[in-house]
Amino acid sequence: MTREELEHIIRASGDITDQYEFVIVGSQSILGAVPRPEEVFTVSMEADIYPLQAPELADRIDGSIGEGSQFHETYGYYAQGVGPETACLPAGWMQRVHRIQNRNTQDRIGYCLDVIDLFLAKAVAAREKDREFCIALLQYGYVNLEAALALVGDMPLDAKAKQTLRATMRRWGKSRSLRRLYNR
Numbered sequence: 641m642t643r644e645e646l647e648h649i650i651r652a653s654g655d656i657t658d659q660y661e662f663v664i665v666g667s668q669s670i671l672g673a674v675p676r677p678e679e680v681f682t683v684s685m686e687a688d689i690y691p692l693q694a695p696e697l698a699d700r701i702d703g704s705i706g707e708g709s710q711f712h713e714t715y716g717y718y719a720q721g722v723g724p725e726t727a728c729l730p731a732g733w734m735q736r737v738h739r740i741q742n743r744n745t746q747d748r749i750g751y752c753l754d755v756i757d758l759f760l761a762k763a764v765a766a767r768e769k770d771r772e773f774c775i776a777l778l779q780y781g782y783v784n785l786e787a788a789l790a791l792v793g794d795m796p797l798d799a800k801a802k803q804t805l806r807a808t809m810r811r812w813g814k815s816r817s818l819r820r821l822y823n824r
Contacts, residue, residue: 672738672752
């Protein structure tokens with residue numbers, strides 16, 4: 641997905657829900673902070689999105705421009721209507737979002753997660769695709785491991801889950817591919 645495609649999804653979501661502000665929480669939220677990231681970050685053709693003031697309207701987005709919809713068939717990308725509970729995020733994440741608002745969004749606002757918050761949300765989800773995404777964020781220098789580790793204390797997790805998350809992140813930081821990148 642490109643930045644322009646995400647802008648189209650924001651605009652279409654506004655038309656569908658009659659809302660003005662949206663939160664993008666999935667991998668494509670990187671497009672707020674990094675409008676033209678490396679290809680490894682843009683392989684997903686879906687944007688996870690919900691209306692900030694009326695998250696319950698996310699079902700309308702999913703039904704109108706979601707996977708398998710006419711929108712998806714026409715453009716090759718789609719929106720997944722999600723809710724605020726979809727991403728596990730550290731306290732203060734909303735103060736770090738990156739705002740997308742322009743003519744392409746018809747001045748509607750898309751709040752994209754800061755890259756460090758995206759990293760933490762993906763690290764908690766811990767699916768294989770999330771692990772690969774997180775390691776790539778470290779490899780390309782979009783996330784500083786020490787800064788991310790410092791934010792783990794602000795995650796809404798119990799002590800054991802935080803300990804496990806820190807151990808996982810440290811393991812990723814020591815990964816072979818990461819060492820290879822920095823030893824060039």
